Amino acid sequence: MSGTTDERVRILRGREWAHPVRPARREVLSAVPEVDEGRPPLLFVPGFGHGAWAFAEHWLEHTASRGFPAYAVSLRGHGGSEPASGATLRAYTHDVVQAAAELPRQAVLVGHGAGALVVSHALARYPARAAVLVAPVLGGPATAGLALRANPVGTLPALFGGALRLHRRQLFGRELPDADARRHLARLGRAGRRAQWQLLAGRPAEPAVGRPPVLVLGSPDDRVVPPAALTRAAGRYGAAPLLFPGMGHDLMLDTRWQEPLDALLDWLVKDPGRR
Amino acid sequence: MSPSTEHGRPDPETTTLAPSRDGRPVSDRGDTVCVIGAGASGLTAVKNLTEHGFGVDCYERETGVGGGWNWRHDRSPVYASTHLISSRPFTQFPDFPMPDSWPDYPHHSQLLSYFERYADHFDLRRHIWFGTEVVRVEPVDGDRWDVTTRSTGGYGPERTSRYAAVLVANGHNWSPKLPRYEGLEEFRGEVMHASSYKDPAQLRGKRVLVVGAGNTGCDLAVEAAQQASRCWHSTRRGYWYAPKYVLGRPADQVNDALLSWRVPLRLRQWLYHRTLRLTVGDLTRFGLPKPDHRVYETHPIANSQLVYYVGHGEITPVPEVARFHPGGVTLTDGREIDPELVVFATGYLPRFEFLDPGILGDADGSGRPRLWLHAFPPGHPTLAVAGLLQPDSGLFTLAHWQTVLFARSLRLRREQPQRAAAFASRAAAGAGERYAGKVKDSSRHWFEVGHVDYLRAVQRALDELEGK
Numbered sequence: 001m002s003g004t005t006d007e008r009v010r011i012l013r014g015r016e017w018a019h020p021v022r023p024a025r026r027e028v029l030s031a032v033p034e035v036d037e038g039r040p041p042l043l044f045v046p047g048f049g050h051g052a053w054a055f056a057e058h059w060l061e062h063t064a065s066r067g068f069p070a071y072a073v074s075l076r077g078h079g080g081s082e083p084a085s086g087a088t089l090r091a092y093t094h095d096v097v098q099a100a101a102e103l104p105r106q107a108v109l110v111g112h113g114a115g116a117l118v119v120s121h122a123l124a125r126y127p128a129r130a131a132v133l134v135a136p137v138l139g140g141p142a143t144a145g146l147a148l149r150a151n152p153v154g155t156l157p158a159l160f161g162g163a164l165r166l167h168r169r170q171l172f173g174r175e176l177p178d179a180d181a182r183r184h185l186a187r188l189g190r191a192g193r194r195a196q197w198q199l200l201a202g203r204p205a206e207p208a209v210g211r212p213p214v215l216v217l218g219s220p221d222d223r224v225v226p227p228a229a230l231t232r233a234a235g236r237y238g239a240a241p242l243l244f245p246g247m248g249h250d251l252m253l254d255t256r257w258q259e260p261l262d263a264l265l266d267w268l269v270k271d272p273g274r275r
Numbered sequence: 276m277s278p279s280t281e282h283g284r285p286d287p288e289t290t291t292l293a294p295s296r297d298g299r300p301v302s303d304r305g306d307t308v309c310v311i312g313a314g315a316s317g318l319t320a321v322k323n324l325t326e327h328g329f330g331v332d333c334y335e336r337e338t339g340v341g342g343g344w345n346w347r348h349d350r351s352p353v354y355a356s357t358h359l360i361s362s363r364p365f366t367q368f369p370d371f372p373m374p375d376s377w378p379d380y381p382h383h384s385q386l387l388s389y390f391e392r393y394a395d396h397f398d399l400r401r402h403i404w405f406g407t408e409v410v411r412v413e414p415v416d417g418d419r420w421d422v423t424t425r426s427t428g429g430y431g432p433e434r435t436s437r438y439a440a441v442l443v444a445n446g447h448n449w450s451p452k453l454p455r456y457e458g459l460e461e462f463r464g465e466v467m468h469a470s471s472y473k474d475p476a477q478l479r480g481k482r483v484l485v486v487g488a489g490n491t492g493c494d495l496a497v498e499a500a501q502q503a504s505r506c507w508h509s510t511r512r513g514y515w516y517a518p519k520y521v522l523g524r525p526a527d528q529v530n531d532a533l534l535s536w537r538v539p540l541r542l543r544q545w546l547y548h549r550t551l552r553l554t555v556g557d558l559t560r561f562g563l564p565k566p567d568h569r570v571y572e573t574h575p576i577a578n579s580q581l582v583y584y585v586g587h588g589e590i591t592p593v594p595e596v597a598r599f600h601p602g603g604v605t606l607t608d609g610r611e612i613d614p615e616l617v618v619f620a621t622g623y624l625p626r627f628e629f630l631d632p633g634i635l636g637d638a639d640g641s642g643r644p645r646l647w648l649h650a651f652p653p654g655h656p657t658l659a660v661a662g663l664l665q666p667d668s669g670l671f672t673l674a675h676w677q678t679v680l681f682a683r684s685l686r687l688r689r690e691q692p693q694r695a696a697a698f699a700s701r702a703a704a705g706a707g708e709r710y711a712g713k714v715k716d717s718s719r720h721w722f723e724v725g726h727v728d729y730l731r732a733v734q735r736a737l738d739e740l741e742g743k
Contacts, residue, residue, distance in 0.1 A: 008738065008741075009679075009737060010734075011369070011676050011730050011733060011734050011737070012727065012730050012731065012734060013369070014531055014532075014534055014535030014727070015535055016364065017364045017365055017527075017528065017531045017535075018528050018529070018531040018532035018534075018535055019528070019532070020363070020364045020528070023375035023376070094372075097372055098372060098374070098375055101371050101372055101374075101396070102374065103396070104395065104396065105395070105396060105398065106396055106397055106398070125369070125370060125372075126370055126371070127326060127370050127397075209326075209370050210326040210370075
C-alpha cells in the first residue's frame with residue numbers, strides 16, 4: 001500500500017470520545033426509485049463550496065431512475081445545512097457518517113472534489129459498501145500550488161483564511177450555457193477556514209473499514225485536479241481512474257453529466273462489494 | 276466413511292461426515308463460523324465476521340435481536356426506566372454512530388431500536404436462526420466444533436452442525452446471583468431479584484429494602500424513593516457515587532479528556548475526589564459509610580439522583596443484612612427494619628451450560644473463565660467469547676474490537692498458518708491477564724476492565740497479528 005494512507009487501525013480514540021463533534025442540522029436531499037429493487041443507497045458528498053443542490057440538479061433523479069435510492073448531504077456551513085464557520089474536517093466527516101448511518105441500508109459513498117477527501121476519512125468510521133471518488137481533491141501542500149497556478153486571484157485569499165473562489169473555466173467545460181454556469185457559480189459558498197487549512201495539511205486518512213471497493217473517476221481536462229493527481233488517487237486504492245475528456249471539475253453539473261454517472265452506476269450494478 | 280450407526284466415544288479418526296457422539300448425523304458447514312446469540316456482541320460479531328469474508332450461522336434463542344436490551348425477551352434484565360450510564364460516544368459501535376438527535380444517555384428502548392437498525396443496515400438477519408438455542412458445543416479434530424441446536428424450549432429434534440470456529444456471545448447479565456442469608460426462607464415478605472423488576476408499580480406504596488449498590492441497585496433505590504412508602508438501601512461498603520454530569524459535560528467525557536492527556540492515575544484520583552467533594556460533597560453526613568477504597572478501584576456507579584434522594588430523606592442508607600426473620604430484617608449494626616419487599620440487586624453470574632467449563636479455563640468449577648483479553652481461551656484458537664466484560668465505559672465498542680480481532684486471527688489461520696500459530700500461543704500465555712489496575716476482589720470484578728487499558732491491549736494484539 002502507498003505511504004500516504006496510514007494502514008494501522010487505530011482503536012483508541014480518546015479525543016473523539018472526550019470531545020464529540022457538536023451536532024449541526026443537516027440538509028439531505030433525496031430521490032428514491034418508485035419500486036425498491038433492493039439496490040444499495042448512494043450518498044453523494046459535495047466538495048468545498050458546493051451543497052447538496054449540485055447533485056439535485058441532475059444526478060439524484062437519474063440515479064433513482066436507474067433503481068438506486070439517491071441521497072445528497074450538505075456539509076455543515078454549506079447549502080441548506082446549519083451555518084458553521086469554524087467547521088473542521090472532522091466535523092464534515094461526522095456529518096457524512098451520520099447521514100450514511102441514517103440510511104436504511106449500507107450505503108455507497110460518493111465524494112466530489114474535496115468531498116472525496118471527506119469520504120476517504122468517513123470510510124475509516126463507516127464500513128461503506130463501496131466508495132466512488134469523483135475528481136477527488138485529496139489535499140496536501142501540492143494542492144495549494146496547483147490551485148495558485150490555475151487561479152492565483154481566487155486562491156490566494158484562501159491561504160490566509162479567506163474564501164476560495166473558483167472561476168468558471170475551472171469548474172465547467174466550454175459547452176455549458178453561460179446562464180447555467182452563472183447560476184451555479186452564484187450558489188457557491190465557502191468551506192470553513194480551519195477545514196481549508198486541514199485540506200492543505202493533508203493528514204492521511206486512517207484505513208477504510210471493511211475494505212470497500214473504490215472507483216475513481218474524473219476528467220483529464222479538469223483545471224482543479226490534474227490527470228497525475230487522478231492517477232495517484234486511484235493508485236492509492238489499487239486501480240486506474242475512469243476518464244471523461246472535455247469535462248470540467250464539476251462533472252455532475254456539466255453538459256455531459258450523464259456519462260460519468262452511468263459509468264459509476266454500471267460499476268455498481270456489477271456489485272463489486274458482494275462477497 | 277464410518278457407518279452412521281456407531282455409538283460411543285468419538286473416533287479420533289473421525290471425518291466430517293461421521294456421526295456425532297450420540298450417533299446422529301453431522302452436517303458439515305465448511306468454513307462457516309457459528310455465533311451464539313444475537314444481542315449486542317453477537318450482532319457485531321456477525322457483522323465483522325461477514326465483513327472479513329466469513330459465512331456465519333448465528334443462533335438466537337429469542338425471536339428478535341438485542342439480547343438483554345430487548346425488554347420483550349424473558350431473560351432481559353432491563354426495567355422501564357433503564358438508561359445508559361455511559362454517554363453516547365462511548366456506547367455506540369465505532370463504525371455506526373447513534374443519531375445526533377439522541378440524548379447523551381439514551382433510554383433502553385432507543386438502544387433496542389439502534390440494534391434493530393444495525394441489523395437491518397448491514398443485512399444481518401439473513402444469518403440469524405431465531406428461536407433456536409444451542410444445547411452443546413464440542414471440540415472435534417482440526418480445531419473445529421460440533422454445535423448442537425434445537426428449538427427454544429426443547430421442542431423438536433436436535434441438529435448438529437460442524438463449524439470452523441465458534442464465537443460465544445450469550446451474555447452475562449441473565450443468570451441472577453443470589454446471596455444466602457440466614458432465615459431468608461422464613462421471611463414472610465416478598466423477595467425478588469432485580470432481574471424480575473420491570474416497572475415502578477411493583478414498588479408503589481410498599482416498604483422496600485434494596486440490597487446492592489451496583490448501578491441497578493442505585494437505580495432501584497431511586498425508583499423506590501419516588502414510589503415506595505419507605506426505602507432502605509443496604510450496601511456492603513461505601514462507594515463513590517459519580518454524577519452523570521460534571522463541569523457541564525457528561526462525566527465520562529471529562530474523564531477521558533484527562534485520560535487522553537495521559538494524566539497519571541494518582542492525579543486523576545485526586546482530581547476526582549476533589550470534584551466529588553465540590554459537587555456531591557461529604558456523604559458520611561447522610562449516614563453513608565466512607566468508601567474503603569479510592570475511586571477507580573470498584574466498578575463505577577454513575578447516578579446523580581441517589582445522593583439527591585438521600586439528602587431529601589427518601590432513601591435511608593443502611594449497612595449489610597445480618598439475618599432475616601419472619602417479620603423483618605436484622606442489620607449488621609443491630610438495627611431492625613420491617614420491609615414488605617426485598618429486592619436483591621446483587622448482580623449476575625456468567626453461564627455457559629453448553630460448553631465444558633474446562634474449555635474456558637475454569638478448571639476448579641468456580642464458574643470463572645480464565646481467558647486472554649477475557650475473550651480467547653488457551654488451546655482453542657477457533658473459539659472466542661465476546662462481551663464478557665465489565666468495562667468502566669460502554670461495552671459495545673469493546674465487543675466490536677474483540678470480534679474484529681477474532682475475525683482477523685481466523686483469516687490469518689487461513690492465509691499464514693505459522694503466524695496464526697504464534698498468535699495462538701500468545702493467547703495461551705496471556706490467559707487470565709487483567710486490564711483494570713487494582714480493583715476489589717469479588718465476583719463483581721471478575722471481568723472488570725478499564726476501557727483504555729483494555730483497548731490498548733487489543734491494539735497491541737491487532738498490531739502483533741498484522742505484524743506492525
